[in-house]
Amino acid sequence: MKRIHSRSPSNKFWIAVFAAVIVLCIAFILLSKMFSGHVAVITQDGKEIAQIDLSRVTESYTIPLEGNVILVEPGAIRMHSANCPDQICVHQGVLHDTGRIVCLPNRVIIEMKHTKTQADAKAG
Amino acid sequence: MRCIVWKNKTALLVVFCLLLCCCGCGQNKKETIHFFSMDTIMDITAYGDSGEALQLARDTIESLDAALNAADPQSAVSVLKDGDVLPKIISEPLETAQAIAAQTNGALDLTLYPLSDAWGFFTKEYRVPSAKEIRSLLQSRGSFTVRDGVYACTAGTKLDLGSVAKGYAADCAVQTLRENGVNSAILALGGNVQTLGTKPDGSDWVVSVADPLQPDETVCNLRVGETAVVTSGSYQRNFTQDGKTYHHILSPQTGMPAESGLLSVTVLCENGAMADGLSTALFVLGAEGIKELYERHVFSFDALVITEDRSVYITDGLTDRVEMTDETYTQPKPLK
Numbered sequence: 001m002k003r004i005h006s007r008s009p010s011n012k013f014w015i016a017v018f019a020a021v022i023v024l025c026i027a028f029i030l031l032s033k034m035f036s037g038h039v040a041v042i043t044q045d046g047k048e049i050a051q052i053d054l055s056r057v058t059e060s061y062t063i064p065l066e067g068n069v070i071l072v073e074p075g076a077i078r079m080h081s082a083n084c085p086d087q088i089c090v091h092q093g094v095l096h097d098t099g100r101i102v103c104l105p106n107r108v109i110i111e112m113k114h115t116k117t118q119a120d121a122k123a124g
Numbered sequence: 125m126r127c128i129v130w131k132n133k134t135a136l137l138v139v140f141c142l143l144l145c146c147c148g149c150g151q152n153k154k155e156t157i158h159f160f161s162m163d164t165i166m167d168i169t170a171y172g173d174s175g176e177a178l179q180l181a182r183d184t185i186e187s188l189d190a191a192l193n194a195a196d197p198q199s200a201v202s203v204l205k206d207g208d209v210l211p212k213i214i215s216e217p218l219e220t221a222q223a224i225a226a227q228t229n230g231a232l233d234l235t236l237y238p239l240s241d242a243w244g245f246f247t248k249e250y251r252v253p254s255a256k257e258i259r260s261l262l263q264s265r266g267s268f269t270v271r272d273g274v275y276a277c278t279a280g281t282k283l284d285l286g287s288v289a290k291g292y293a294a295d296c297a298v299q300t301l302r303e304n305g306v307n308s309a310i311l312a313l314g315g316n317v318q319t320l321g322t323k324p325d326g327s328d329w330v331v332s333v334a335d336p337l338q339p340d341e342t343v344c345n346l347r348v349g350e351t352a353v354v355t356s357g358s359y360q361r362n363f364t365q366d367g368k369t370y371h372h373i374l375s376p377q378t379g380m381p382a383e384s385g386l387l388s389v390t391v392l393c394e395n396g397a398m399a400d401g402l403s404t405a406l407f408v409l410g411a412e413g414i415k416e417l418y419e420r421h422v423f424s425f426d427a428l429v430i431t432e433d434r435s436v437y438i439t440d441g442l443t444d445r446v447e448m449t450d451e452t453y454t455q456p457k458p459l460k
Contacts, residue, residue, distance in 0.1 A: 046159060085248050092340065107160050117332075118449075119345055120323070121167075121312040123390055124334025124355035 038097055039113040040077045042070060044106065051113070052077065054096070067106035077110055079103060157182060161189045162290055164314025168297065170306045171324045177304035181297040185313070188213060188293045194237055194284040195246050201283055208275050215273060217285050217292035220397040222270070224405050227422050231405040231413070233376035235265045237284035245372045250363035252370060258379035291354060291400025294318035298396070315360070317353040318396050334359075335450055336387035336430055343430065344456070345447045352396040356403035357388030357430075373407050384410030385432050392442070393425040402427075411437060415459050429459060 038055040041048065044065055054075050062080060063070040068089070071080035076096055079089040082103050089103035100111040156169040157178045166185065168178055191200040191213050201214055210218065224232045239261045244250040253261070266281030277283070285292075290313045298320050301309050309320040310329055319329045328349060332342040336357045346353065358371035358381070375382040389406045393399040402425055406414045411429055418427065418439050426441035430453065437459040438446060446456045 043158075102165050104160065104163065104165065109158060109165070111158075119330045119332035119342070120169075120310050120319075121317045121329070121353075122315070122332045122334060122342065123317045123346075123353040124315045124336075124339065124357060124360070124388065 038075065040072075040095060041109075041111050041113055043109045043111075046107075065106070065108060068103055068108050070108075070110060079108075079110065082106065161185050162193070162293065162314065164290070166314060167312045168301075169310050170301060171308040172306065174301075174306050174309075175304065177301050177306045180304055181300045181311075184296050184300045185293045188289065188296060192217070192285050192289040192292075194282065194286060201285055204275055204277075204283055206275065206277050210270065210273055210275050214285070215270070217288040217397045218270065218283075220292070220395065221285065221288045221401050224398070224401045224423075227420075228405040228409060228413070228417065230376050231408040232287060232401050234284055234287070235267060235281055236374055236376060236379075237282040237286075238265060239374060239379050240284075240372065243370070243372070243374070244363075245361055250365070250370070252365055253379075262376075262379045287404045288397045288401040290314060290316045291318075291352060291396035291398070294352060294396035294400075315355060316396065316400060319348060319350050319353075321350055332449070333390050333428060334388070342449050343436070343453055344428070344449055346390075346392070346428070346442070347445045347447075348392060351392050351394060352399035353390060353392050354396070354399040354403045355388050355390040356407040358386075358407075359388070373404060375408055382408040384408060384413075386410060387430045387432055387434075389414070389430075390428040391425055392427070393423070398423065399425065411459065418459065427459070428456070 038053055040052045040054055042050045042063065049065065050063065052072055054077060057072055057074045060071065060073045063072060067083045069080040071078050076094045078094040079092065079101050082089050084103065084105040089101050092101045095101060095110060095112055098112050098117070100109060102109050153173065154169055154171045155174050155178060156167060158165065158167050159182055168181055170178055193199045194201055196202060200211060204214070221232055221234055239258065240246060242253045242257060242261055264280050266278040268275060268277035268281050268283060294311050294313050294316055297311055298318055301320055307321045308324050311318045315334070317331050323329060328347040331346045331348055331353045333344050333346065333355060335341040335343045336359045339359050356373060358373065361372035362369050371381045373382050374380065384407060386407055389403050391399045391403040391406060393402065402423065406427060409417065411431060414427055414429060426439045428442060428446065429437040434452060435454045436456045438456040439459050442456070448455060
């Protein structure tokens with residue numbers, strides 16, 4: 001009877017296990033958000049072209065698309081050129097960890113994954 | 125006996141882990157789709173189990189785009205002839221637009237397509253038409269009436285529902301989402317925002333308003349319930365020629381870009397088509413006209429007005445709902 005008791009984990013053990021599970025969950029959520037914070041997703045006409053982790057980019061390179069050229073740099077991404085008249089997407093500048101660049105005429109979206117903003121949507 | 129307790133605790137741990145998983149992903153489950161329609165980018169986000177509802181909402185918007193696009197000669201609105209019975213998808217937004225036109229002394233005009241086209245706002249081949257050309261296009265733009273659902277127009281009339289189309293599409297998309305079991309969603313149809321219900325935790329939605337001088341930035345955040353939030357501003361489509369900037373919101377009186385002293389008007393209203401049409405009309409009217417319309421209580425709406433001197437004015441319903449994010453603008457003042 002005594003032997004069984006000594007093999008059974010104590011309440012302290014279980015408290016430690018539950019606490020560990022909570023800490024691991026929080027760590028997992030935080031780490032997954034941290035590592036996905038620099039991932040840019042490129043789509044054209046609704047089809048995903050590429051997902052790029054900007055924190056792993058060591059040398060600049062370009063991605064040519066139909067009508068657009070995207071420039072990928074260490075920690076940054078932007079629309080390098082577009083064949084449309086207004087050039088709005090080219091003037092939208094550089095993305096680092098949040099935001100989105102859209103080329104309407106060529107239906108290209110560059111969006112940082114898990115972009116978090118204070119607002120749920122933007123009017124205007 | 126101890127074994128049973130131990131097994132119970134193991135089972136409890138498994139249940140606890142499952143609950144954590146549910147808290148992490150189940151309750152706040154949200155799904156977003158992005159697509160291009162009505163010459164803009166659209167995002168729809170639904171909370172909870174949305175199933176096929178998002179795709180159905182997209183289908184709703186795309187069918188309206190096909191019907192209401194005045195730039196497409198084959199669209200339902202383009203092939204409309206004198207004496208035609210109006211289909212519901214045209215009569216509904218048209219009725220809203222006509223009500224706005226009637227109450228704003230024609231500040232919203234659905235027959236300006238040829239004029240906007242002459243300015244290049246559809247083709248993006250911008251030009252400043254001559255005064256003679258503007259006068260001629262204003263005189264020849266035609267007119268229409270609707271009686272018992274039948275459309276009657278004079279020769280040369282080109283009906284354009286662009287000023288209410290996105291708002292009406294948002295209304296219909298929300299209806300589709302609701303019919304398919306969604307009760308918490310937010311739609312951003314190219315800057316036209318429409319909410320369905322509240323956020324999953326019951327709190328208000330936060331909708332930011334674009335800075336008209338730096339559209340990638342924001343002027344303020346609005347806390348809103350179920351509503352449409354639509355902004356019209358001179359920054360949204362414009363071009364500069366010989367040092368002067370010309371925007372796309374034309375005055376039906378002059379045929380020139382409206383000069384009402386405003387940078388933008390944001391309208392909040394239950395009905396998306398109404399919010400959309402009103403935002404255009406209110407921009408043309410200017411601050412005084414907005415105040416006068418608001419006080420007549422013919423339409424139920426609220427507005428946030430940004431003037432050229434960076435002053436921000438709000439109607440009564442927005443008191444305590446605005447949080448400024450750009451200090452170069454004034455704190456919101458009552459529109460009086």
